[in-house]
Amino acid sequence: MWFLLDYSMFLINGFLITVEVTLIGVGLGLILGILAALGDIYGGKIIKIIVNVYVEFFRGSPLIVQLFIFYFTVPYITGLRMDVMMTAILTLALNSGAYQKGYLKGAMEAVFKDQLMAAISLGLPMWKIFLYVVVPQALRIVIPAWSNELASMGKSTTALIVIGVREFLNTGISITAQTFRPLETYAFITIVYFIWIYSMLKALDMLYNRIKIPGLEPVI
Amino acid sequence: MTTILECRELTKVYGKVVAVNNVSLGIDRGETKVIFGPSGSGKSTLLRCLGLLEKPTKGTILFNGTDVYASRQDLNKLRARIGFVFQDPSLFRHLTAIGNVMLGLKHVLGLSDNEARRKAYEALKLVRMEDWANYYPSQLSGGQQQRVGIARAIAMDPEVVLFDEPTAALDVELKWEVITVMKDLAERGTTMLVATHELRFAREVADEMIFMDQGQIIEIGSPDHFFTSPNTERAKKFMAKILG
Amino acid sequence: MTPLEQIIFLLKAVPITLAISFLSFLLGLGLGILFAFMRIYGSTPLRYFSDSYEKFFRSVPVLAVMLLLYFGVGPYIQIFKDPFFTSVISLGIVSGANQSQIFRSAIGSVGRSQMLAAISLGLTELKAMRYVILPQALFLAVPGLGSEIALLIKDSAYSFIIGVIELMKHTDILRASQRSLVLPYIASAIIYVAMTFPLATYLDKWGSRKKKELGL
Numbered sequence: 001m002w003f004l005l006d007y008s009m010f011l012i013n014g015f016l017i018t019v020e021v022t023l024i025g026v027g028l029g030l031i032l033g034i035l036a037a038l039g040d041i042y043g044g045k046i047i048k049i050i051v052n053v054y055v056e057f058f059r060g061s062p063l064i065v066q067l068f069i070f071y072f073t074v075p076y077i078t079g080l081r082m083d084v085m086m087t088a089i090l091t092l093a094l095n096s097g098a099y100q101k102g103y104l105k106g107a108m109e110a111v112f113k114d115q116l117m118a119a120i121s122l123g124l125p126m127w128k129i130f131l132y133v134v135v136p137q138a139l140r141i142v143i144p145a146w147s148n149e150l151a152s153m154g155k156s157t158t159a160l161i162v163i164g165v166r167e168f169l170n171t172g173i174s175i176t177a178q179t180f181r182p183l184e185t186y187a188f189i190t191i192v193y194f195i196w197i198y199s200m201l202k203a204l205d206m207l208y209n210r211i212k213i214p215g216l217e218p219v220i
Numbered sequence: 221m222t223t224i225l226e227c228r229e230l231t232k233v234y235g236k237v238v239a240v241n242n243v244s245l246g247i248d249r250g251e252t253k254v255i256f257g258p259s260g261s262g263k264s265t266l267l268r269c270l271g272l273l274e275k276p277t278k279g280t281i282l283f284n285g286t287d288v289y290a291s292r293q294d295l296n297k298l299r300a301r302i303g304f305v306f307q308d309p310s311l312f313r314h315l316t317a318i319g320n321v322m323l324g325l326k327h328v329l330g331l332s333d334n335e336a337r338r339k340a341y342e343a344l345k346l347v348r349m350e351d352w353a354n355y356y357p358s359q360l361s362g363g364q365q366q367r368v369g370i371a372r373a374i375a376m377d378p379e380v381v382l383f384d385e386p387t388a389a390l391d392v393e394l395k396w397e398v399i400t401v402m403k404d405l406a407e408r409g410t411t412m413l414v415a416t417h418e419l420r421f422a423r424e425v426a427d428e429m430i431f432m433d434q435g436q437i438i439e440i441g442s443p444d445h446f447f448t449s450p451n452t453e454r455a456k457k458f459m460a461k462i463l464g
Numbered sequence: 465m466t467p468l469e470q471i472i473f474l475l476k477a478v479p480i481t482l483a484i485s486f487l488s489f490l491l492g493l494g495l496g497i498l499f500a501f502m503r504i505y506g507s508t509p510l511r512y513f514s515d516s517y518e519k520f521f522r523s524v525p526v527l528a529v530m531l532l533l534y535f536g537v538g539p540y541i542q543i544f545k546d547p548f549f550t551s552v553i554s555l556g557i558v559s560g561a562n563q564s565q566i567f568r569s570a571i572g573s574v575g576r577s578q579m580l581a582a583i584s585l586g587l588t589e590l591k592a593m594r595y596v597i598l599p600q601a602l603f604l605a606v607p608g609l610g611s612e613i614a615l616l617i618k619d620s621a622y623s624f625i626i627g628v629i630e631l632m633k634h635t636d637i638l639r640a641s642q643r644s645l646v647l648p649y650i651a652s653a654i655i656y657v658a659m660t661f662p663l664a665t666y667l668d669k670w671g672s673r674k675k676k677e678l679g680l
Contacts, residue, residue, distance in 0.1 A: 036526070050597060056657060056661055057653065059660075060614070060618075060656060060657035060660045060661045061618065061652075061653040061654075061656040061657050061660075062618040062620075062621035062622075062632065062656055063618070064622070064624075064632060065632070065635070065649060065652055065653045065656060068635075068639075068649050068654070069649045069650070072645040072649065073646050073649050073650065076645040076646060077637070077646065111582055135597050151523065154525075155523075155524070155525040156525070157525075158525040158527040158528060159527065159622070161527075161625070162625070168526065169525070169528055170533050172531070173531070174534065174632045179476060182531075182532075182535035182536040182539075183532075183535075183536035183537065183539075183540075184536075185536070185667070186528065186531050186532035186536045187513065187532060187533060188527055189532075190524050190525075190528045191527060191543070193523070193524050193525055194520055194523045194524045197523040197524070198519060198520075198523040201523065223497055229468065271584055273580055273583060273584055296583075296586045296587065297586060298586075299583060299584055299585065299586040300585060300586025301586075302584075303584075304584035306577065306580070306581060306584075308577060310577045310578060310580065310581035311581075312578060312581070312582070312596050312600075313578075313600060313678045314599045314600045314680075315680055316676055323582075323585065323587075323595060323596070324585035324586060324587065327587060327591050328585055328586040328591075336563055352554075356677065356678060356679075357678075357679060358676075358677060358679030373584075373585075373586070376585065376586070403656055454635050
């Protein structure tokens with residue numbers, strides 16, 4: 001496996017791109033997810049329909065198809081050109097937002113349903129209710145789902161090879177093409193993914209265990 | 221009289237907590253005994269040990285005179301001969317009332333489907349649940365569930381039935397229907413060991429009452445003895461508290 | 465090709481996509497139940513093994529596993545030269561880890577008191593599992609298994625990268641042959657949604673209804 005050392009900078013670069021698109025994708029997805037959840041709870045009929053079509057489309061189809069659509073179809077129809085990284089991040093964010101909407105909505109409703117009246121009866125203004133009552137609870141409910149989302153997004157970024165993003169798995173493909181040693185290369189790549197994603201899961205798990213409150217377990 | 225189930229110097233320890241401390245006790249054929257005492261006094265643990273659902277830390281359990289754990293007997297076969305009724309009825313939620321009663325008959329006693337159904341129906345009749353035979357547990361009230369739980373235990377024709385506070389989780393108006401069924405059983409000569417706070421039930425049917433506190437037997441006597449003049453201060457206080 | 469002909473061409477690939485998903489689901493189901501049981505009732509080494517399996521395959525991308533088996537192992541082991549077989553195996557072993565977790569949590573939520581009640585009747589642990597715990601766990605696992613099938617249908621699209629001729633490959637063929645960038649992708653996306661959406665939604669509803677009925 002030592003031949004891989006010759007490609008260490010190359011591999012590190014690819015790995016950093018993978019981490020980057022994962023974090024940005026999930027981060028932007030969070031914003032989209034919150035908006036979609038709020039739209040589904042408070043929006044009118046049309047907004048609700050838009051949100052649901054968006055969610056079902058991105059949850060129901062493979063990420064690969066979505067990537068092709070934003071790589072080929074959307075620029076073709078709109079005439080807008082984006083570079084590959086932008087396309088990748090946009091698609092990942094939309095994809096992640098659709099998944100995050102589901103549990104964010106659940107978390108918001110769970111907190112709101114029981115306690116909104118109680119909070120209003122105390123005379124708290126809406127923004128304080130949101131800040132002091134909803135967010136602290138919703139966050140705790142959401143963290144386990146969030147760690148799942150990070151892990152599954154991290155794994156999904158491998159799909160980016162189809163539009164040519166030079167992420168971690170793609171560096172493996174290039175190295176294989178040069179060295180003709182696929183077994184060692186892909187085994188190494190797979191193990192690095194495992195170490196990365198497993199430690200991400202473990203870290204969030206530890207965080208969750210530190211801040212969790214009995215009786216406030218997530219309902220997934 | 222023959223002693224069916226007996227424990228000698230039984231102790232059960234969980235971590236550092238001594239739940240049952242050096243208890244000896246026997247149940248004879250046809251007898252009804254009531255164990256009572258504050259919650260956490262070890263009644264439940266003692267019953268589970270006697271039901272062979274937990275292994276005691278120390279001491280021996282004898283079933284029909286044979287040491288259960290020393291003689292390398294098949295525990296499952298013995299459990300089938302000791303009925304157990306749980307505080308939360310623990311009915312199998314994927315099975316109807318009659319399905320619950322039939323399970324043990326079929327898969328432990330090896331009865332055919334028809335035989336098991338007939339026998340299960342009889343048991344349901346005894347607890348007056350025959351009209352509910354095809355209902356799922358979630359469609360039954362707590363009292364009805366507990367009666368099915370009793371039917372499930374007695375259908376196996378056990379030599380002794382252990383009741384672990386069978387009415388503790390029930391609303392007042394549902395308790396009586398379970399207690400009535402238990403009284404019927406006692407009057408039919410079923411051998412029973414009942415942990416309960418229902419002292420009126422105890423007064424009417426118990427041959428002997430056992431007062432437990434902090435894992436130990438504090439006092440044993442007839443119902444009359446406990447209702448008129450218990451020896452110990454603890455029993456006196458507890459009786460007063462329960463009877464209000 | 466007219467748009468209709470293109471859509472028909474896409475639909476012709478659906479059986480292959482479904483075959484990959486279904487076969488890998490079955491493999492995952494077998495592995496999932498096996499590992500869940502090993503984890504809960506096995507001896508220490510078995511528990512450790514199933515725990516590691518679950519952790520590892522829940523943390524690696526299925527596409528990396530696919531490339532590893534096809535390009536890395538394929539030259540040494542004949543069967544992994546076949547892309548269809550390789551993609552079923554890759555999806556299946558990864559799904560096995562997911563399904564193991566689904567079954568573990570389902571068995572866990574059936575509750576210890578059910579086991580105790582079964583044992584009090586004299587049932588052996590194995591019989592208690594067979595007649596009491598597993599039937600209930602299956603109901604509880606249904607919604608999770610539904611989303612797992614949906615996930616497999618979507619992930620089966622990765623197989624086109626190692627050359628399986630399934631829906632994604634047909635989509636790609638259309639793009640190249642028809643020089644069309646709109647219809648193939650949109651139609652293919654809709655076909656995927658049409659396969660996953662009803663399945664996951666229906667099984668989820670059915671599962672929650674059953675759960676409520678039985679008071680699980």
